[in-house]
Amino acid sequence: MESINVRIDHGDEQRCTPGVTILEVLKIQHPDLFKSAVAAEIEGRLVDLIQVLDRDMNLRIITTDEPVGMGVFWHSTSHVMAQAVKSLFPETKLAIGPAIEGGFYYDFALDRPLTTDDLPRIEEKMREIIKKAQPFVRNTLSKADAIAFFEERGEHFKVEIIQEFPDDIISVYFNDGFADLCRGPHLPSTDYVKHFKLLNIAGAYWRGDERNAVLQRIYGISFPTKSLLDAHLRQLEEAKKRDHRRLGKELDLFSFQVEGPGFVFWHPNGMILYNTIQNYMREMFFKHGYQEIRTPIILNETLWHRSGHWDNYKENMYFTSVDDQAYAVKPMNCPGGLLVYKNSPHSYRDMPIKMAEMGLVHRHEKSGVLHGLFRVRQFTQDDAHVFCMPDQLETEVIRIIDMITEVYEAFGFFQYQIELSTRPARSIGDASMWEQAEKVLQSALNRKGIPFEINRGEGAFYGPKIDYHIRDSIGRLWQCGTIQVDFSMPERFELEYVGADGERHRPVMIHRAIFGSLERFIGILIEHYGGAFPIWLAPVQCVVIPISEKHRDAASDTMTRLTESGLRCRFDARNEKMGYKIREAEMQKIPYMCIIGDRESQDHTVSVRKRKTGDVGSRPVEEFIATLKEEMARRTSD
């Protein structure tokens, strides 16, 4: 019998018998890979491990160490879940069940609403299926046969999907009596799915369209080892502990009230954060050559017609009337800023003009999307508009990039991802302007040596943009900053400047925000720091704790001294033991505690306890103040 040559992962060629499966080859030749392999890649195509080898080829083995491999793993788990649901509730119709970034889901249509109480039952059934080690078998059918097959099974969602496929070859995976339309590849058998957990249930529309049927979605996660699953669940726990809604309550930062859903009530502690951050941003405005303006919250409706918001943004706006005239509450700051620009003539000598505004905007978000500080209906933008001459555009973009970097680093964000979004299908302005602006943004990023991804067709209708996604301390990405070139507004508002030639010219406008929404950014900071703010942001920086009543006066003096030097302190003179007060200060995540007992009141020192670290010894009050001041100035976290 002839043999074939197979090369695995760029290794040596191996002689194999035709008809052998990849799995069989691995088992004998690569026992280590055999353990972690989930699929293989042949000439750029993903295939099952039970694929039969019938000719010479190069193979790449996909393991769970790479995202693609985890995708296969999760996808197979979602099949097992669907199989379990189908066996528990036979009338269930299957929609789709893909692997997603952190796990998988499957959408079902069934009459009975699923609840979290059903999850253990489904998990139990899944364990049975896994135990049986049912092989996943791939079959290919013609389009017509596939439609007939799923029609017979009453799986009309599958039929709908197949009908839209361009090719005539449809793959279906079988294990035991379960069959699912699937591109594959899949794990060789169900027992590869070792450790899993179903996480939650939610509603989802068929194809994400609210006009379609509502399906029930189950989310889950799985891993090849228990320790990986446990680590993942711990990470979810960690994220839960950092949830800014929870910390906002625990640290008494803000609240929401039924009287104003989506509108933040800032408490005194939260106000410290809010103002500290805002003051910091003001410093940055001036340091980077911005002038600050403030424009009204409600403005005549005609302005919003002119700006285009009426046509493009009406659904998200609030309206009111003043003296029988129609007014609108601003959802964005730019029109107001444009009016300020237009209020006086401008010379090329003044350009660029950089106007910043801490603008309070209102946007009517659908009730279902409100989410703590992350999605609110009223928020403050650290907005700015840069009006410049076309040849200044690149320099200004680079200056903005530098400013954004500086600001993020002050908050401990050193990693971010950047996307450049280009002209969308529906847009205004001529092609050469777009091309020019896209080139400018790209070249600015290149000159700063910042890697970025291009998001084709995702730009705003009025111009291309750069978006920043910052990575927080537990690895999550948050979209914050944005730099947008705008051709539309200067046109609509007929902005002008007088050039060196004495003629009137149209300026280019850049919109930029660094935090985006101050509310949202504070939410991100709360989660990023887990509520343990660096001292410059901490609402309370130090608690003064007298050990007993007789140290009260000495402690009070210390307290006065600290307050006078501008530190935000709290005096805990309650009739409680020191340990009790320390515990409370730790739970409130206050960075420093000053303990005053006999020794300290005698030598005018303080016994310093640092959050998380514990007792760090005694020192003179003045020395302690100097240390704190220095730490504040450095804006370090811990």
Add this chain to the structure above:
RNA sequence: GCUGGCGUAGCUCAAUCGGUAGAGCAGCUGAUUUGUAAUCAGCCGGUUGUAGGUUCAAGUCCUAUCGCCAGCUCCA
């Protein structure tokens, strides 16, 4: 907006089959005078989100409503 779940004291939660709301923490008062994450005792605290309904009886069942939570195509 839509689907599902949840709303009990300031907070975290209990209350069996529908049988007449309870605990810890917090708060207040008192005792204790404390050396690096909870001293002890007593007291206060509720129209069970709101409005209707069913029932001899509703936190519990039904309807409506408000709010909160999970989500609402990372293309089989």
